[in-house]
Amino acid sequence: xxxxxxxxxxxxxxxxxxxxxxxxxxxPVALYGSNGAxxxxxxxxxxxxxxxxxxxxxxxxxxxxxxxxLGWKLVGAIEHGADRHExxxxxxxxxxxxxxxxxxxATQLALGQIARVLWLxxxxxxxxxxxxxxxRRFLDRMVMSFFPAHAEASLIYEKAMRERNxxxxxxxxxxxxxxxxxxxxAQAGAQIMEHRRLALALVSAAQREAExxxxxxxxxxxxxxxxxxxxxxxxxxxxxxxxxxxxxxxIGPHRTDLEGVYAAKSVPAKDCSTGEQKALLISLIxxxxxxxxxxxxxxxxLLLDEVSAHLDANRRAALYDEVCALGAQAWxxxxxxxxxxxxxxxxxxxxxxxxxxxxxxxxxxxx
Amino acid sequence: MSSTxxxxxxxxxxxxxxxxxxxxARRAVLQMIRKRGQLLAPLADQMAKVAASARECxxxxxxxxxxxxxICRSEKRATGEICVVQxxxxxxxxxxxxxxxxxxxxxxxTLSALDDIGPEDxxxxxxxxxxNNEGVTEIILALNATVDGQTTAHYxxxxxxxxxxxxxxxxxxxxxGELDYLDDGTISAALKARRSI
Ligand SMILES: Nc1ncnc2c1ncn2[C@@H]1O[C@H](COP(=O)(O)OP(=O)(O)OP(=O)(O)O)[C@@H](O)[C@H]1O
Ligand SMILES: [Mg+2]
Ligand SMILES: [Zn+2]
Numbered sequence: 042x043x044x045x046x047x048x049x050x051x052x053x054x055x056x057x058x059x060x061x062x063x064x065x066x067x068x069p070v071a072l073y074g075s076n077g078a079x080x081x082x083x084x085x086x087x088x089x090x091x092x093x094x095x096x097x098x099x100x101x102x103x104x105x106x107x108x109x110x111l112g113w114k115l116v117g118a119i120e121h122g123a124d125r126h127e128x129x130x131x132x133x134x135x136x137x138x139x140x141x142x143x144x145x146x147a148t149q150l151a152l153g154q155i156a157r158v159l160w161l162x163x164x165x166x167x168x169x170x171x172x173x174x175x176x177r178r179f180l181d182r183m184v185m186s187f188f189p190a191h192a193e194a195s196l197i198y199e200k201a202m203r204e205r206n207x208x209x210x211x212x213x214x215x216x217x218x219x220x221x222x223x224x225x226x227a228q229a230g231a232q233i234m235e236h237r238r239l240a241l242a243l244v245s246a247a248q249r250e251a252e253x254x255x256x257x258x259x260x261x262x263x264x265x266x267x268x269x270x271x272x273x274x275x276x277x278x279x280x281x282x283x284x285x286x287x288x289x290x291x292i293g294p295h296r297t298d299l300e301g302v303y304a305a306k307s308v309p310a311k312d313c314s315t316g317e318q319k320a321l322l323i324s325l326i327x328x329x330x331x332x333x334x335x336x337x338x339x340x341x342x343l344l345l346d347e348v349s350a351h352l353d354a355n356r357r358a359a360l361y362d363e364v365c366a367l368g369a370q371a372w373x374x375x376x377x378x379x380x381x382x383x384x385x386x387x388x389x390x391x392x393x394x395x396x397x398x399x400x401x402x403x404x405x406x407x408x
Numbered sequence: 409m410s411s412t413x414x415x416x417x418x419x420x421x422x423x424x425x426x427x428x429x430x431x432x433a434r435r436a437v438l439q440m441i442r443k444r445g446q447l448l449a450p451l452a453d454q455m456a457k458v459a460a461s462a463r464e465c466x467x468x469x470x471x472x473x474x475x476x477x478x479i480c481r482s483e484k485r486a487t488g489e490i491c492v493v494q495x496x497x498x499x500x501x502x503x504x505x506x507x508x509x510x511x512x513x514x515x516x517x518t519l520s521a522l523d524d525i526g527p528e529d530x531x532x533x534x535x536x537x538x539x540n541n542e543g544v545t546e547i548i549l550a551l552n553a554t555v556d557g558q559t560t561a562h563y564x565x566x567x568x569x570x571x572x573x574x575x576x577x578x579x580x581x582x583x584x585g586e587l588d589y590l591d592d593g594t595i596s597a598a599l600k601a602r603r604s605i
Contacts, residue, residue: 197555201555203522204520204522204559207521218521218526218563220566221563221566222559222562225558
C-alpha cells in the first residue's frame with residue numbers, strides 16, 4: 042500500500058522554473074544538479090502544499106519568476122490510499138496566494154487536513170544555537186502534522202494578541218477590552234499548549250521504540266504558564282501591568298521554547314557538534330514521520346534539502362533505509378547522483394539543470 | 409456622442425452598485441428608459457425622497473426614514489429582548505423571516521484596536537443605556553465568529569454581566585455578515601437554540 046505522496050507536480054513561472062512537470066510514483070524523489078539549478082525551488086513548491094508560507098517563508102511576490110514577475114501557478118495531485126486530490130495553488134501579480142482543491146476554492150486549513158509536509162533545510166543547522174523563534178516554528182510544524190487544527194488555534198491566538206499588543210502600545214486601560222481579548226487568547230493558547238504536549242509525547246515514544254542509526258533527542262518545553270484556559274486567562278490579566286510597561290505581551294505560548302538534549306550523552310543539543318545537531322534533527326523528523334504513520338495512517342511527505350551531503354556513507358545508507366522502510370515520499374537534493382547511490386532502484390531520480398536562467402527537470406533512470 | 413453622456417453616466421453609477429455590473433446596469437437603464445413613465449420617473453422620485461429622509465435610528469442604529477425607527481416605536485416589540493447585530497443587513501435578514509419579536513441594536517462594526525475602533529465607535533454606551541430605559545431582560549448576541557466579532561461579544565457580555573440575561577445564537581451557525589445568506593428557517597432555529605454565556 043502506498044502512503045501519502047504527490048503523484049504529479051507542475052510548476053509554471055515559479056521561481057527559476059518556467060514550466061516543469063514531474064510524475065512520481067510514491068518512491069523517494071532524488072533531485073540532483075549543480076548549484077543554482079533549481080532543486081530547492083522544487084522543494085519549496087512542494088512545501089506550499091501544506092498550510093503556511095512554505096519552506097522559505099517567502100511572499101507570493103518573491104516566488105514569481107523574474108524578470109516577468111507576472112505570477113505563478115502550481116498544480117499537484119495528492120494521493121493518499123485510494124483518495125486523490127487535485128490542488129491548484131497560484132498567485133497573480135504579486136497578490137496573496139490562492140488555492141483550489143478539486144476545482145473548488147478552498148482554505149489552507151482544508152489543505153492541512155489532506156497533506157502533511159515536514160522539512161529539514163540547511164538554515165536549520167543553527168536551529169539549536171539560535172533564537173527560540175526557529176525552534177518554536179520547527180515544533181509547531183511537527184505539531185501541525187498531527188493536529189491540523191493547531192494552525193487555526195495559532196491564527197486566532199496571534200490575531201487576538203496583535204490586538205492586545207496594540208492596546209498595550211496605546212496605553213489603553215479598558216479592563217473589559219483586555220478581558221475580551223485575553224479570553225480568546227487563553228482558549229486558543231490552551232489548545233496550542235495541549236497540542237504541543239501531545240505531539241511531543243508521540244514523537245518521544247516513536248524515538249524510543251525505533252531501531253535507528255540516529256541519536257535520540259530528549260525534548261522539553263520551556264514554559265511556565267498554566268496550561269488550562271482559565272489559569273492562562275488569569276495569568277494574562279495578572280501580567281497587564283508589566284505588559285503595559287513593555288508595550289507587548291510578555292507571557293504565553295508565543296514565548297515557549299523547545300529544549301533538546303542528546304539523550305545518550307546527556308549533552309544539551311546546543312553544545313553538540315555540528316554533525317550531531319543535524320543528526321538530532323533528522324532523528325526527530327524520522328520519529329515524527331513514524332508516529333504520524335500510526336496516527337494518520339501515512340507518513341508525511343518529507344523535504345530534505347542537502348541532507349545527504351552532510352552525512353557519512355554509513356549514516357546516509359541508514360537514512361535511506363529508514364525512509365524506504367517508512368514508505369515516505371522524501372524529496373531530497375544533492376549536487377550529484379552519487380549521493381543517492383545507496384537508494385539503488387528504491388528511488389526516482391530527476392536531473393535538474395539550468396540554462397540562461399531557466400531550470401529544466403528530466404527524469405533519469407539510474408539505480 | 410455627447411448626447412448620450414448623461415445616460416452613460418447613469419449606467420456607470422448603476423454598475424457600481426453591489427450585485428450589478430456594467431452588463432446588468434446597461435440592461436436596467438435601457439429598460440427604465442423604455443418604460444420611462446412606469447419605471448424611471450417614479451424611481452427617480454422615490455430615490456429623491458429616500459435621499460432626503462433616510463437616516464439611522466437614534467435608538468438602535470437601524471436605517472429608516474424617521475429619527476426613531478418603526479421597530480423602536482412599536483410597543484409590541486418591547487418584549488425585553490434586544491438582539492445585538494453587527495450590520496443593518498443582519499437586522500433586515502432577521503426581520504425577513506419574522507423569527508424575532510423583540511428589538512435590535514446595530515453596532516455598525518466590531519471592536520478592533522488595530523483599526524482604532526473602540527467601544528464608543530460601535531454604540532456600546534448606547535446599548536448600556538437602553539438596558540434601563542427599556543426594561544431589558546435579555547441581550548442576544550448575534551455576532552461574527554471572527555476574532556473581532558467574538559472580542560465584541562465578550563466585551564458586551566462582561567460589561568452587562570449580572571444586569572441582564574445574556575445569550576448567543578447557537579454555535580456553528582455562520583452569523584454576522586453572513587446572516588443575510590441564511591434561510592429563514594436556519595435563523596429561527598439558531599434563535600431557538602440560543603445559549604446563555
Ligand atoms: N523569483 C525568481 N525568479 C527567477 N529565478 C529565481 C527566483 N528566485 C530564485 N531564483 C533562482 O533560482 C535559482 C535556483 O535556486 P535553487 O535554490 O533552487 O538552487 P539549487 O539547485 O537548490 O542550488 P544549490 O545546490 O546551490 O542549493 C537561483 O539561481 C536563483 O537565483
Ligand atoms: Mg539548494
Ligand atoms: Zn430603532
